Amino acid sequence: MAKAPSKTSNIAMRRQQALASGDPEYQKRRDQLFAAAGEVFRQKGYDGASISDFANAIGIDRASIYYYTSGKEELFQQLVQNATAENVAMVEQVLDSDLDPEEKLRTFIIELLKSYERHYPYMFLFIQEDMARISSRNSAWAKEVRALSQRFDSAVLRIIEEAVQAGRVDARVASPKTISLAIVGMCNWSHRWFRPDGKATAEQIGRAFSSIVLQGILTEPGATP
Structure with a gap:
């Protein structure tokens, strides 16, 4: 019996589809995330920064951050x-x-x-x-x-x-x-x-x-x- 796709793989697939679509609203939000991440890294450094910090910086929940990026790295x-x-x-x-x-x-x-x-x-x-x-x-x-x-x-x-x-x-x-x-x-x-x-x-x-x-x-x- 085949395994059901994981939640992680589903959101990764959605992220790839959104990137490929060229949706301007998606790209705008993604650009906002990267700008906010730069400020988070400025304040906390790499080790101190967390996914929650990035999510809070642009006002979304922690799980939704993975729709825009695979993670901190x-x-x-x-x-x-x-x-x-x-x-x-x-x-x-x-x-x-x-x-x-x-x-x-x-x-x-x-x-x-x-x-x-x-x-x-x-x-x-x-x-x-x-x-x-x-x-x-x-x-x-x-x-x-x-x-x-x-x-x-x-x-x-x-x-x-x-x-x-x-x-x-x-x-x-x-x-x-x-x-x-x-x-x-x-x-x-x-x-x-x-x-x-x-x-x-x-x-x-x-x-x-x-x-x-x-x-x-x-x-x-x-x-x-």
Whole structure:
């Protein structure tokens, strides 16, 4: 005798049908859920957030949340993917702009820090917990984020190579690849200490980072502090 389909499989089927239908009201509600989930993650972090929190944030019961998402992991992954895509668009726009090479580097660093503030804390959670393991995952999400990350890294490298070609960055100090890794690594390490309600805004930190990269921290001997 065949087993009756479970309640979980039924709602998963309904979710897939609703996604495939392109119903604008369904998509609007789903978008509201993802926006609310971002705020829940901001307030409670990944471990502290619950399905009930997401449901309460948009005024539906806990069971109904599964009509819009398979669970917390999907919410987190979609938010990360959206933020990663936004960062790729940002750095590629900077690369294609008419800014001079120095200003491209400065703008990229500032905008990356501002993005981490907008998407706090889930981008930092991704950097801290998942980035090192992303290459071992074979899900569609992992492949998409990996492809986006490669585009991001490529654009950053090209910005630095332009600065080298223009004579604004000395490649004798380090290769463009090493410089790009150093800059992105410096920005990413802010996950250990940055808080949106801290003393300095993301833009202020970004400007400080860009000054460190572009101008260094040492003064000329004998210079007045």
